[in-house]
Amino acid sequence: MEIPDPIKKQVEKKGGLEGIIKLMPEEGELRLQSKIHHSLSDPLRVKILNLLSIQPLCVCLIKEITEVADSKLSYHLSVLKENGMIEGEEQGNWIIYKTTKLGDKFSL
Amino acid sequence: MEIPDPIKKQVEKKGGLEGIIKLMPEEGELRLQSKIHHSLSDPLRVKILNLLSIQPLCVCLIKEITEVADSKLSYHLSVLKENGMIEGEEQGNWIIYKTTKLGDKFSL
DNA sequence: ATAGTAATTCAAATTATCTTGAAATGCTAA
DNA sequence: TTAGCATTTCAAGATAATTTGAATTACTAT
Known part of the structure; x- marks a missing residue:
């Protein structure tokens, strides 16, 4: 897959896709947040x-x-x-x- | 309608139901907030x-x-x-x- | 006992949201 | 001009959320 160049560099600085995924909230946390928002x-x-x-x-x-x-x-x-x-x-x-x-x- | 006593007094201090209603966000604001939450x-x-x-x-x-x-x-x-x-x-x-x-x- | 009030529950009908796969758009390169 | 990629759109079907009115629970006062 090709990727726009500036993005590619920024992503690499953060440890690639793997690195970014590690920074993300867990699935359970995402579910919890979405439930809170759903309630409102x-x-x-x-x-x-x-x-x-x-x-x-x-x-x-x-x-x-x-x-x-x-x-x-x-x-x-x-x-x-x-x-x-x-x-x-x-x-x-x-x-x-x-x-x-x-x-x-x-x-x- | 009867109302629990402590609540009755608190409500009256705030200007009765009328007074409380005046403190509420407008319908448009409520709709906006609910849309924001829906998006999440x-x-x-x-x-x-x-x-x-x-x-x-x-x-x-x-x-x-x-x-x-x-x-x-x-x-x-x-x-x-x-x-x-x-x-x-x-x-x-x-x-x-x-x-x-x-x-x-x-x-x- | 009977009736009345406060609040919840239930099932059915309605409406809104989400998912899916196929088709479409627009752009680039061969 | 054909093919390919990135992304969106569309319509159909699937799922989920909301509304409604009637029934229910629980408690109080007559």
Whole structure:
């Protein structure tokens, strides 16, 4: 295979393709990163994350603010929760959701 | 609607639901953020972004390193490009892709 | 017991995304 | 002008994510 010359030199300086591959994150890390990003790949989930970064809230208030159906909200909360962006704590009748440390990193 | 008491007080301190809603990012911003995250919601795309953050490369070398089919690679490059993570520059026979400033922010 | 509220779960339908192989584009060299 | 390489595009099929409404769980108050 031919390769553009300036690239060829730069690549060789880094130990060739082998050298570059060694500098790359592992597959597991790539999967993890992509999952984190997937959890924020929907505008409603970004909205919920930012909402909870302002103020921990019960599902009923999140629902009131976002104006989405119960089951839809529950689904998106579960995606955020499963990916470590938010966590929920039972408090009497309600479940109060709030952002995790990881979630805080991604709120605006 | 009833609301857990501590939450009720905190919400009122922030100007009620109205006050909280005012603190939220706009819909356009939420959409933009979700698109950015979507562009990194696939492990192959995270891999390509990180690869290019090490070293700008022609498509043929990205292909060699990632071992994916031409058309698949092209598709994922286009997603990254359309979302402003990478940019391509023609150089003679080849197109050299590299990360953008935005892309750099998201590489590991 | 009955009804009401908060929240989740489930399966079905819908929609979005990804993969594949073939065809196309554009460029270079013989 | 034919062949070859680098890359993209296209349409079809395959897979995955999201939405919906109904059912369910669990808890409280009547």
